[in-house]
Amino acid sequence: MADTAPGVRFEIADHVATVVIDRPHVLNAVDEPTRLALEAVWTTVETDPDVWAVVVTGAGDRAFCVGGDLTAAEQEGWAHTYPHGFGGLSLRTSLTVPVIARVNGYALGGGMEMVLACDLVIAADHAEFGLVEPRLGRLPLNGGPALLTRRLPHTAAMGLLLTGRRASAQELHRLGLVNEVVPAADLDAAVQRWTTQILACAPTSLRALKESLRETHGLPPAQAAALRTPAMLAALNSPNADEGVRAHQEKRPPRWSSP
Numbered sequence: 001m002a003d004t005a006p007g008v009r010f011e012i013a014d015h016v017a018t019v020v021i022d023r024p025h026v027l028n029a030v031d032e033p034t035r036l037a038l039e040a041v042w043t044t045v046e047t048d049p050d051v052w053a054v055v056v057t058g059a060g061d062r063a064f065c066v067g068g069d070l071t072a073a074e075q076e077g078w079a080h081t082y083p084h085g086f087g088g089l090s091l092r093t094s095l096t097v098p099v100i101a102r103v104n105g106y107a108l109g110g111g112m113e114m115v116l117a118c119d120l121v122i123a124a125d126h127a128e129f130g131l132v133e134p135r136l137g138r139l140p141l142n143g144g145p146a147l148l149t150r151r152l153p154h155t156a157a158m159g160l161l162l163t164g165r166r167a168s169a170q171e172l173h174r175l176g177l178v179n180e181v182v183p184a185a186d187l188d189a190a191v192q193r194w195t196t197q198i199l200a201c202a203p204t205s206l207r208a209l210k211e212s213l214r215e216t217h218g219l220p221p222a223q224a225a226a227l228r229t230p231a232m233l234a235a236l237n238s239p240n241a242d243e244g245v246r247a248h249q250e251k252r253p254p255r256w257s258s259p
Contacts, residue, residue: 007034009059010041015052015203015258016195017045017097021087023069024060027106030087031069039088046095049258052203053195056089056118057102058111061184064101064127067109086110086142090117093214096207096231098198102191103127104184108166113140116147119210121177122191123169124184129177135164151177202244204259208235234259 007030009020019041021028030038045051058064065087085091089099090113101107101118107129115121115129131140131148149157156175160167172178182190198206211231216224235241240256247254 005033005037005040007031008037008041010044012048012051015050015199017048017051017054019045019054019056020059021057021065022059024058024062026069026071027063027066028058028060028111029066029069030110031071034069035082035087039084042084042088042092042095045097046092051097052206052256052258053198054095054097054099055102055191055195056099056114057104061104061124063105063111064103064107065111065114066106067111067132081141085117086113089114090143090147092117096210097203098206098210100191100194100198102187103129103169103178104187106166108132109140110142113142113144113147116144116151116177120179120194121172122180122182122187122194123173123178124187125169125181126184127169127181128166129169129172130164130166131161132164132166134162200253202235202238202240202254202256204231204235204238204240204256207259208232231259 007021007023009022011018021030021034023029023034045054087110098120099118100120100122101115103115103121103123105124105127107115107127109132112129112131131144133140145161148161152175169178169181173181180190208229208231211229215229216227243256244254
């Protein structure tokens with residue numbers, strides 16, 4: 001896997017981008033150079049049509065990401081709200097490819113905000129999640145409260161926000177935030193299984209679904225169904241629309257093309 005910059009590893013292979021926060025000595029806490037590297041990575045991902053899915057994770061087996069680096073050198077930037085959110089991801093609205101969070105340990109603070117921005121969450125059974133900032137006299141400023149209250153029932157979300165406690169992967173699976181919980185040894189296989197299922201779908205269709213859901217959030221179903229976003233129109237006119245039907249008729253796997 002290629003090194004993009006200190007603190008981040010990034011590669012694209014077989015239409016899947018893998019993004020690794022690589023600071024295991026500080027539980028993958030994000031410092032300023034790492035933040036800038038992540039911003040660059042997400043810009044690459046969202047502008048590369050050959051990326052059909054993304055897996056984001058942390059290095060090692062202890063942490064996905066525990067948020068911002070709280071060492072003395074990093075204290076100055078702790079209260080910032082970034083245009084694209086924590087790690088360049090939590091408030092980013094321009095990604096139209098499926099993003100999988102491979103949660104291999106602690107996902108706390110900004111790390112939890114990154115998880116909340118992902119479409120699918122696959123977690124090791126020892127993973128813990130939380131917006132823990134209130135316990136440090138601080139606040140989650142990069143979308144965490146709004147994202148959490150949209151993803152969980154109100155009382156469940158407030159139970160986490162107003163206590164700053166950590167929740168297990170099993171608890172958040174029961175609440176619907178985590179798609180699957182597996183033993184740590186099986187985490188890569190589970191992520192690969194989900195990725196394979198994503199790649200079985202036309203990338204044009206998946207981009208259209210994500211863009212449509214973003215643009216129609218909060219609309220009545222009839223209005224949402226009537227809206228035709230640019231990605232939807234592109235998908236409907238894509239060669240993939242014919243290829244999928246042809247492959248089904250010929251009883252073979254479809255050969256998708258990039259958007």
